[in-house]
Amino acid sequence: MKRTKLLTASLVLAFALGACSSGSTGESGSTDSSGKTDSGKSANLTSDDLAYGKYKEPVTLNIGFKIPDDKLKDGDTNDNNIASRYFESITNIKVVHSWEAKGDDAFKQKVNLAIASDDLPDAVVVDRNQLRKLIDNDMLEDLTGALDQYGSKLVKDIYNSTDGRALADATYDGKLYGLPNVAIEADAPSLLWVRQDWLDKLKLPAPKTIDDVEAIAQAFATQDPDGNGKNDTVGLTGDKQVVYGQKPNPNGFDSIFSAYHAFPKNWIKDADGNVIYGSITPENKEALTKLADWYKRGLIDKQFALYKETQEPIVANKTGLFFGPWWMPYWPLADSVTNDTKAEWHAYPAPADASGKFVTHMAPVTDRYIVVRKGYEHPEAAVKMLNVFTRYERRQDTSEEAKKLDNYAAETxxxxxxxxxxDLLLDYADAVVKRYNDVQQALKGSVDPNTFDPDTKLVYDFTVLDNENPKKNMDAWKPANAYAFGGKVLAETDMEKVYSVFYGMTRTMETKWATLEKLENETFLKIIVGDLPISAFDDFVTKWKQLGGEQITKEVAEIANKE
Structure with missing residues (x-):
């Protein structure tokens, strides 16, 4: 594997901003890839003139396409529809599907086949491991200059919101080999969601510590918080996966582990700077001991590992305590409130660690990349397409043609x-926190909401609507409460954020990781539910190393230390 060097955040920032500040508005008219107007005369163009400029002559871009489930109107096809015609009208880029695949697995297999046969389409979306293989086999165009010259201000601003991490993640030996997606940073922390009406009824304080979570779980399981006279509520519910490790969903126990400074499923560095797999550190044993004790005492839902769908006890309002990301009001809490209009859910940054700090693992800032095959004549075409659909996705195209897309979506x-x-979306890394802060300022009258971008204005409008008529409109309730509670915690909590030093797949992982993951998941779950003693954790660590974990750790350390 070739030696890799990542761009530093400062270099990426300087590179990305350079094109934004250069040039002045030139002649009107569409532009070709050399920056000339349709009259053929050279022009001093700004970055966005080139970003959204239309090719003078049609350009064909062959891609691999993932087939969606959506049903188009009669006559429209996957590669000829209202969206593709909109993009082509703006760019003069004709997108042709070299091949199509239904679903994530089939798409991944198609990409792997294209790599193995050295038959890439002009551009395609790949994952982290596929990107590394393509770079190692010298199959990709360097996109550094294309993004520098043709990237829109919007796209560059979004990349800059990651402090250089997104572009650095796709940069090797000083060259940018992919246009990365950008994940919202807010999606990583797992917050404690609590039925506030139950908490108030039982006169319990807001949770802060492990002991507080324990007390609330016990009260919710034993003191009839819903007042129906039955002993049918549970304490803390969970998921049979135990932890998610990166981007959480409902019911992971990630935050319990983080409170003990354990970071399972993440690659971290120990006190001596050595790379180590987060699931085998001694701190995990402390977290598992606590969870096993809670389960034995009935503070954790005895059925949590048996549910067909993890959200079942939440939707049925049998629990008032679970962990999940900031967006839980969108799902499953909207269903909880629909089933019980008395339900009031609040989010808390709990439990804190022994020093009182809320600690959380973070997710990778990016995990997919648009790449361009080496030798394609117009690598900037991929950049221009990214500009156009990102502008539409971020609600910054107010043209009549864009409104037609909106109307079509609403009708169909x-x-x-x-x-x-x-299939690659960009949003500002701090989008959720920024929208929360902006909406709060507008509600106080400090900011005119009419100055907001469309996404923030929509959150504001829904918040006002829900404040005026609580729970009368669930479409308004979802974003209003996600931002009012989840967004509030993220904006106002000083968190200790722990990033994994590696997210990819090594050679040994390709053959042994599935076995190691199965071992880990089963061991953690069995310890919690009492099928194995806590001493089984030590046996797990030994076995994990013997079955390939030790070799994998060496491979990860070699890659992480080079980067």
Missing amino acids: GVHIRNFYPF
């Missing part, structure tokens, strides 16, 4: 984003 239920040429 078709998700326009499913027909973007690439």
Whole structure:
């Protein structure tokens, strides 16, 4: 594997901002890839003139496409529909599907086959491991200059919101080999969601510590918080996966582990700077001991590992305590409130660690990349397409043509984003916190909400609507409460954020990781539910190393230390 060097955040920032500040508005008219107007005369163009400029002559871009479930109107196809015609009208880029695949697994297999046969389409979306293989086999175009010259201010600003991490993640030996997606940073922390009406009824304080979570779980399981006279509520509920490790969903126990400074499923560095797998550190044993004790005492839902769908006790309002990300009001809490209009859910940054700090693992800032095959004549075409669909996705195209897309989506239920040429979305890394703060300022009268971008204005409008008529409109309740509670915690909590030093797949992982993951998941779950003693954790660590974990750790350390 070739030696890799990541761009530093400062270099990436300087590179990305350079094109934004250069040039002045030139002649009107569409531009070709050399920066000339349709009259053929050279022009001093700004970055966005080139970013959204239309090719003078048609350009064909062959791609691999993931087939969505959406049903188009009669006559429209996956590669000829209202969305593709909109993009082509703006760019003069004709997108042709070299091949199509239904579903994530089939798409991944198609990409792997294209790599193995050295038969890439002009551009395609790949994952982290596929990107590394393509770079190692010298199959990709360097996109550094293309993004520098043709990237829109919007796209560059979004990349800059990651402090350089997104572009650095796709940069090797000083060259940018992919256009990365950008994940919202807020999606990583797992917060404690509590039925506030139950908490108030039982006169319990807001949770802060492990002991507080324990006390609330015990009260919710034994003191009839819903007042129906039956002993049918549970304490803390969970998921049979135990922890998610990166981006959480409902019911993971990630935050319990983080409170003990354990970070399972993440690659971290120990006190001596050595790379180590987070699931085998001694701190995990402390977290598992606590969870096993809670389960034995009935503070954790005895059925949590048996549910067909993890959200069942939440939706049925049999629990008032679970962990999940900031967006839980969208799902499953909307269903909880629909089933019980008395339900009031609040989010808390709990439990804190022994020093009182809320600690959380973070997710990778990116995990997919648009790449361009080496030798393609117009690598900037992929950049220009990213500019156009990102502008639409971020609600910054107010043209009549864009409104037609919105109307079509509203009338048919078709998700326009499913027909973007690439399944790759960008949003500001701090989008949730920024929208929360902006909405709060507007509610106080400090900011005119009419100055907001469309996404923030929509959150504001829904918040006002829900404040005026609580729970009368669930479409308004979802974002209003996600931001009012989840967004509030993220904006106002000083968190200790722990990033994994590696997210990819090594050679040994390709053959042994599935076995190691199964061992880990089963051991953690069995310890919690009492099928194994806590001493089984030590046996797990020994076995994990013997079955390939030790070799994998060496491989991860070699890669992480080079980067």
